[in-house]
Amino acid sequence: MNYETSTIAADEHLALPGGEVDRRSRRRRLYIALAIGAMLAVGILWYAMAGSRGQETLPKAAGARSQQIPAISVAVPGRDTVRSIINGTGSLAARREMPIGIVGEGGVVTRVLVEPGTWVRAGQVLATVDxxxxxxxxxxxxxxxxxxxxxxxxxxxxxxxxxxxxxxxxxxxxxxxxxxxxxxxxxxxxxxxxxxxxxxxxxxxxLDIRAPEAGLVLARAVEPGQIVQGGNAVLFRIAAGGQLEMLAQLSESDLVRLRPGVPAQVTPVGSSTSFEGQVWQVSPVIDPQTRQGIARIALPYDPALRPGGFASARIMAGASSSPLLPESAVLSDSDGNYVYIVNARDETERRAVTIGEVSDQGVSIASGLDGTERVVLSAGGFLSPGQKVQPRTVSLQR
Known part of the structure; x- marks a missing residue:
């Protein structure tokens, strides 16, 4: 039955006139052309959309690359006058302490005429003996x-x-x-x-115990009724002229930098008042155990300065002109101390430096910088030599 149906369809096809066949052929080509046009339109639309997306991606990528360049703070330190300050601690004492005893035959003390803290003149009677x-x-x-x-x-x-x-x-x-x-x-x-x-x-x-020089009575060790005899017994101690001093203990390296006459500020423990003095003697010997020596700082008399008390000293050993940086700008590793500077191409360079004085104002640079460089103030530990940066110049607060 199928064979017969197919034969009939073929016979009918052969029986169609030629105009009908041409119309079907043209219709088929039209459909094909429309399909190809649609495909071309879809392709053009897709290409246009892809191009627009690419144009949007380029600025974003450029912005991302610009965001990867770090912005850092830099400063031109210049040169400042940096004082060389040596800090030390020590005790207060009389500059010239005179022990006074009895030079006569001795006997029973009848009167004591002075107290510690009393000013006396040369030859004044301090105590009498029967x-x-x-x-x-x-x-x-x-x-x-x-x-x-x-x-x-x-x-x-x-x-x-x-x-x-x-x-x-x-x-x-x-x-x-x-x-x-x-x-x-x-x-x-x-x-x-x-x-x-x-x-x-x-x-x-x-028999009268007298002051050999004018000065300040520091201590007395005699009372009325006490029996005294000539010898080595010390009955009074006097600071000649009332002059005091501080015995500042300093390291061997600090003593080398000191000379008699340099000024110093002495602050007793428990006091906020500083007293002006000056170094009048630098120890000629060093303690072999502690590797320290004594710098003797002369001080005028003041009731707040008590011999035997403890004090701290700031000694002005000198001054120099050098760049001054904050501590955050100076880094160190196994190769030594260094800083990062920014060159004309806005690239970082590592610069080895030698540190001078370190104070509350900052760190002075003894060598390695002349003060005209743009120095990275912080975040130097996250940089590497040759890295591109965005420097922002700030002024240093003194």
């Missing part, structure tokens, strides 16, 4: 002087009479010579008695 026995001895010696003087006057009178009688022949020349010798011996006894009296009075004066 001298009742010594006074009686001195009075006895004074009486002996008078007796000797009376004997000397009698001897002189007898000699004068003998000289008048010898011319008349009443006495011999030998008697005159004996009277003259008696007169000379009497005069000698007067001199001896006067010397003994002066010695006794001098001893009595030495």
């Amino acid at each position: 001298r009742s026995v010594q006074v009686q001895t001195a009075q006895s010696l004074a009486a002996g002087v008078e007796v000797a003087r009376a004997d000397a006057r009698i001897a002189q009178t007898e000699l004068d009479r003998a000289l008048q009688l010898v011319d008349r022949g009443f006495i011999s020349r030998a008697d005159v010579d004996r009277r003259q010798a008696t007169r000379d011996a009497a005069r000698a006894r007067v001199s001896v008695a006067e010397a003994q009296l002066a010695e006794a009075r001098a001893r009595n004066q030495r």
Whole structure:
């Protein structure tokens, strides 16, 4: 049955007139052309859309690349006057401390006339010792002087009479010579008695404990009723002229930089007041155990400066002109200290530097910079040499 149907369809096709066949053929070509046109239109539309997306992507990519260049703060440090300051600690003391004891025979102390903190003049009596026995001895010696003087006057009178009688022949020349010798011996006894009296009075004066120089009494170690004797016992301590000093302990390297006469500021512990002084002596020896020496700073008298107290010192060892940077700008590694600078092409360069003084104001650069470079202030640890950056110049706060 299928075979018959197909045969009939073929026969009918062959039976169609030629105009009908041409119309079908043209219709088929039209459909094909329309399909190809649609495909071309779709392709053109897709290409146009892809191009627009590409144009939008290019600025975004350029912006992304620009965002990858870091923006950093830089500064031109210039050159500043940097003071070389040495810090040290130590104790306060009298610049010239004088221990005072008794130089006489000693005895019982009857009065103490000064207290610690008292200003005294040279020769002022600080304390007295009982001298009742010594006074009686001195009075006895004074009486002996008078007796000797009376004997000397009698001897002189007898000699004068003998000289008048010898011319008349009443006495011999030998008697005159004996009277003259008696007169000379009497005069000698007067001199001896006067010397003994002066010695006794001098001893009595030495019973008074006196200040050898004007100054400030720092301490006393004697009370009324105390028995004192001559020797090494120290009864008073005086700061000559009231002058004080600080014994600043410094390292060996710091002492090399000091010279007598440089100024210093001394601040006692517990006080916010600083006192001006100056170094008057640098220790000529170094302690082999601590590797430190002493710088002696002279100070004027002030009640706030107490010998034996602790203090800190800032010694101005000198000044120099050098670039000054904040601590964040200076980096270090196994090769030493360095900074990053930005060249004319806005690229980073590593520059080795030598650090000078470090203070609250910043870090001075002893060598490696002349002050005209653009120095990276921070974030240097995240940079690498030759890296492109966007520098933003800022001014340093002094």
